[in-house]
Amino acid sequence: MFTGRFSIAFSLVAVPCFIAIANDDSPFQIGVARTDITPDYPIRLTGYAVRKTESEGVEQRLWAKGLAIGRAGESPAILVTVDNCGVSALIIDEVAARLRKKTGLPRERFAVCSSHTHSGPCVTGFAPNIFAMPVPADQQSRIERYSNELVDKLEQVALAAIADRKPARLSWNEGRISFARNRRTAGGPTDPALPVLCASGLDGRVRAVVANYACHCTTLGGEFNKLCGDWAGYAQEAIEHDFPGAHGLITIGCGADANPYPRGSLELAEQHGQELAAEVKRMLDGHLSPILKNLTCGMKRFELPFDKLPTREQWAERARQDGIVGYHAKRNLERLDRGETLPATLPYFVQTWNFGDQLAMTFLAGEVVVDYALRLKKEFDADRLWITAYANDVPCYIPSRRILQEGGYEAETSLWYYDRPARLAPAAEDLITGAVHELMPKEFVADPKKAEFPPPKSPDEALAAFQAKEGFTVELAAAGPLVVDPVAVDWGADGRLWVVEMRDYPTGLPDSAVAPDARNQTPPPPHAGGYRPGGRVKLLEDVDGDGKYDRATVFLDGLPFPTGIMAWGKGALVCAAPDILYAEDTDGDG
Secondary structure, eight states: OOOOOOOSSOOOOOOOOOOOOOOSSSEEEEEEEEEEESSOOOOEEEEEOOOOOOOOBBBSEEEEEEEEEETTTTTOOOEEEESSSOOOOHHHHHHHHHHHHHHOEEEGEEEEEEOOTTTOOOOSSOOOOSSSSSOHHHHHHHHHHHHHHHHHHHHHHHHHHTOEEEEEEEEEEEEEOOOOOESSSOOOOOOOOEEEEEEETTOEEEEEEEEEEOOOOOOSOOOOSSSOHHHHHHHHHHHHHHTTTEEEEEEOOSSSTEESSSOOSSSHHHHHHHHHHHHHHHHHHSSSEEESSSSEEEEEEEEEEEEOOOOOOHHHHTTTSSHHHHHHHHHHHHHTTOOOOOOOEEEEEEEEETTTTEEEEEEESSEOOHHHHHHHHHHHHHGGGEEEOOOOOOOOOOHHHHHHHHHHHIIHHHHHTTTTTOBOOOTTTHHHHHHHHSSOOOGGGHHHHHSOOOOOOOOHHHHHHOOOOOOOOOOOOOOOSSSSEEEEEEOOOSOEEEEEETTTTTTTTGGGGGOOTTTSSOOOOOTTTSSSOOEEEEEEOOOOSSSSOOOOEEEEESSSOOEEEEEEEEEEEEEEEEEEEEOOOOOSSS
C-alpha cells in the first residue's frame, strides 16, 4: 500500500531483536528522536469541512517525535507523537509491521498518538468524507504521497529512538490547567488533569517531557489554511525553550467534547501552549515521583457495534439532500449497488502501559469524550492513572452512553465525515471500559471506600491542584507533620504563623491520643460535655529563612473545638465557641 521512501537525518545502527528481561534495580534505557514531517508542497488540510483549497504556506513546522523506554536486554516500548489531526490504523499498522520485522517489537509496545491539530495535512484513512465531496485527482495524489512519506518517517523516528537509548531516570506528576471548555454544554465537564512524564539523564538534564491534556486542538478555525501545530505545537516549543536540548511531546486526553477557550487566533494558540508549558515547568522545578518499576504492556483489539443501520430506502431519501448528508448517503448507496455489505461493527483498540503499581497509562483509539475519563478515574485509582485518546487510530468520535442519549454532533453527525454507516450502539461504553479492566492490573482498581471517602492529598498533590491567575504563584509554607488538622491561620507582624488545630473533631480525643501537657505534665481534663478537648494553637517559625516553616511550638492546648485565631497585641485572640479567648506568652517560654 505504502511505497514511498523518505530520508531523515539520523545515523542508525543495527537494531537487534529483544527479549523481555528486566530488573527493577537497573536504570531505564531511554532514547529520544524527532523528525520534521512538514510537507514542502501544498496539500489539503484536514479537520474542517469549510476549506476548499490546498494549504497556503507554513506557519509552524510539524513534528513526529519518538520516545523509547525500557531496560537493558528487554524489548523497549516506543511512544510516537505526531502533529496531525488523526493518523489512521492503516498507517500505524504498516509502521508496526515494519518495526516488528526489523526489531521484533511486539505490537503492544508501540503507541502512536495524534495531537489532533486541525491545521495538519490530510492522510490516508482519516475522515475520508471531511470535504463532503470527492477530492480532485491531483490533490488526492499529494495526499497519498504525504501518507507514504509519513509511514517512512514514523518508522525512522521509532528506529532512531531505539538507537538513541542510554541510561536515564523516569519520573512523573500531575498538574492542572484550565483552558479547555465543554463545547456541548456551558459549564459542562472537562478533565483539567495534566499528567507529565519526564525522562532525565543520569546527569540530571531533562531529555524528554511528555504532557497530556484533554482538549481539542482547535484554537485556529477553518479560515486558517496554513500548516500549524496549534496549541499543542506551541506547547512543545515552549517546553523545549524551558529545557534546552529536551524533546517536548504532547498527547491528548479525552477531550473530544472540549474546545480551547478563548480561540480564534495564533496569539491565543500560543497563549494556551505557554500556559501548559508553564505548568510543566512548575512541576519539573518542584517534586516528581520517581518511576522504578518495570514496564509491562498490553493491547486488545475488538469490535464496537453500530446502532441500527439505515435501510436502502432511507439512504435513498438522504441522498437527495445537499452537503455531507447527501454525500455520505450516496457513497453508501454505491456500495450497496456493488453488492457490498455495510459494516455492522467498528474495529477498536485499547492499549495499556503499566509501570508496576506506580503508574497506569491507558491508550484509547478515536475522539473520546470526557465521560470515559471521568468513569475510569472512579473505577481505577485516579492518582495513578494516565488516559490518552487519539491513540493508534482515529476511526471516529467515541461517545458515551449519555451523549448517545442526548444526540448531536459527537453522537451521530460527526460519523458521516468519518464515513461510518451509523452511530455507535450504547453498548460501546461498557465494552471499552471492560477492555481497560481486562488489561489493567488489579492493583490499580479503585477501593470503593476511597471513591466515597477519598484520602487526603499529599502536599505536592495539593499544591498541584491549585490554579493561580497569571502573575500569581502558590507556594507550600507548611505541611504535616508540622501541623495536624489545621482549621485557621493568621500571620503575626514578626512573620510567625499562628495555627489553630482542631484535633478533637467531632467527638473529642480518646484517652489514648492525649499526651501530657508539656508544662503541667498532665493531660487536659474532660470537658463538661463529656468529651476530652484536643484543640490547640501552634506558633510556626521559619528558622533557616528559606520561606518554609520548619519549627512548631504548642502555644495553647486543651481547647474545645477551636475555629479561629487573630494575632493581637503580644498574643492572640482565639475563638472556641461560646468563648473568645485572649492568650499571650507571659514568661517567654513559647
